[in-house]
Amino acid sequence: MGLVLDAIGKLMANYLQKEEPGYEPFTPSNPDQLRDMLQPGDVLLVEGNSRIAGIIKYLTQSTWSHACLYVGPIDGAVAPNGEPHVLIEANIGEGVSSSPLSRHLNYHTRVCRPVGLSYEDRHTVCRYAINRIGFGYDTKNIVDLARYLFPMPVPQRYRRRMIALGSGDPTKIICSALIAQAFDAVRYPILPKITTAGSRNARREILHIRDSSLYMPRDFDISPYFEVVKPTIIGGFDYTTLHWADKQKPLAEVADLFDPFHKGVHAPPPLVPEAADETAPARDTEVVA
Numbered sequence: 350m351g352l353v354l355d356a357i358g359k360l361m362a363n364y365l366q367k368e369e370p371g372y373e374p375f376t377p378s379n380p381d382q383l384r385d386m387l388q389p390g391d392v393l394l395v396e397g398n399s400r401i402a403g404i405i406k407y408l409t410q411s412t413w414s415h416a417c418l419y420v421g422p423i424d425g426a427v428a429p430n431g432e433p434h435v436l437i438e439a440n441i442g443e444g445v446s447s448s449p450l451s452r453h454l455n456y457h458t459r460v461c462r463p464v465g466l467s468y469e470d471r472h473t474v475c476r477y478a479i480n481r482i483g484f485g486y487d488t489k490n491i492v493d494l495a496r497y498l499f500p501m502p503v504p505q506r507y508r509r510r511m512i513a514l515g516s517g518d519p520t521k522i523i524c525s526a527l528i529a530q531a532f533d534a535v536r537y538p539i540l541p542k543i544t545t546a547g548s549r550n551a552r553r554e555i556l557h558i559r560d561s562s563l564y565m566p567r568d569f570d571i572s573p574y575f576e577v578v579k580p581t582i583i584g585g586f587d588y589t590t591l592h593w594a595d596k597q598k599p600l601a602e603v604a605d606l607f608d609p610f611h612k613g614v615h616a617p618p619p620l621v622p623e624a625a626d627e628t629a630p631a632r633d634t635e636v637v638a
Contacts, residue, residue, distance in 0.1 A: 380454050382580035387450075387460065390471040391419040391578070392528055392569045393436065396457040401441065411567035413459065416524045418531060420475035423447050437478040439524040445484040461575040463537055470535040477531040484527075529564040539564060539572050 387393070394413040396402070402414035417438040426434035426447045434447035466474070529539055569575050 379580055380451070382584045383454070383458070383460075384450060386578065386580050386583045387419045387435075388462065388471075389419060389421045389475050390463055390466055392461040392463075392575065393417045393419055393453065394459040394461060394566050394570060395453045398456065405566070409565045409567050411565070411570070412457065413566040413570060415453075416528055416566040416569060417448070417453070418475070418478045418528050419450075420447075420479060423479065437475075437482065437527070439484070439527050445478075445481045445527060447479075447482060459570060460578040460580070461569040461572070462578050463532070464574060464576050466535070466537060470537065473535050474531045474537070477534045478527060481527060525564040525566050525568065528569070538574050540568050 393416070395415040395417065396412055397406075397414035399414075405414040406412065415438070417436040419435060420437055421435055422433040423435070428434065428449045428451070432449040432451055435450055436448045436452070437445065438448060439445045463471075532539060570577065
């Protein structure tokens with residue numbers, strides 16, 4: 350039965366990974382800014398435009414359908430144009446592989462950065478993912494997703510568990526599970542279950558690591574332990590330098606001529622209360638209680 354499901358999953362993968370026409374990201378990534386600010390251990394979330402991306406976004410009620418781990422340049426792994434491979438990801442039809450950053454620059458992306466992760470633990474996380482290169486994609490998970498190609502409403506409480514069934518084969522994995530397992534190797538939390546123990550006077554929180562198959566791309570976005578890093582802000586943002594197409598910015602010499610606060614014009618002196626005139630006759634004042 351397992352071989353049958355695996356074969357069906359592969360056939361469906363060819364259909365699901367096809368891109369939908371007419372996609373245009375509302376906020377495309379700036380390649381230079383994104384390259385400059387990424388650090389090993391960062392999680393890159395991708396909006397995606399394939400058929401399976403649409404299913405994942407529906408089930409998770411999120412913008413993100415795919416997650417990659419940035420590990421920096423990998424020795425001996427380069428694209429045909431010479432661009433180094435810097436991402437580790439699990440894709441349908443490819444399994445776990447490395448890829449260049451340019452692969453996802455045409456999509457809306459988000460960078461989620463683990464907070465306070467030491468250099469040694471960052472290295473461990475990246476090495477864990479690199480060592481998984483060659484693992485197959487969990488195609489039985491695609492069979493679980495297939496039912497959502499049909500227009501049937503799915504209660505929200507069942508969506509996460511139905512998307513995360515998978516095969517249970519440790520050599521097959523999906524994108525979010527790969528990254529979750531890498532961070533689990535250093536016991537870094539994503540969305541752990543928290544239980545409270547102890548007396549009324551002294552309470553402590555106990556964190557339980559969730560099963561990796563239950564993690565989705567959006568979990569890195571909503572996790573309280575990952576910082577959302579925006580390349581535009583990190584690179585330095587000055588709204589006064591923006592050029593608006595519908596409102597032309599005046600030239601410097603023109604603006605100088607019509608400046609109401611020109612250097613040659615001095616502001617009037619500040620107003621001060623007038624001194625009371627003691628020689629003026631006093632006026633009767635009506636007081637109303």
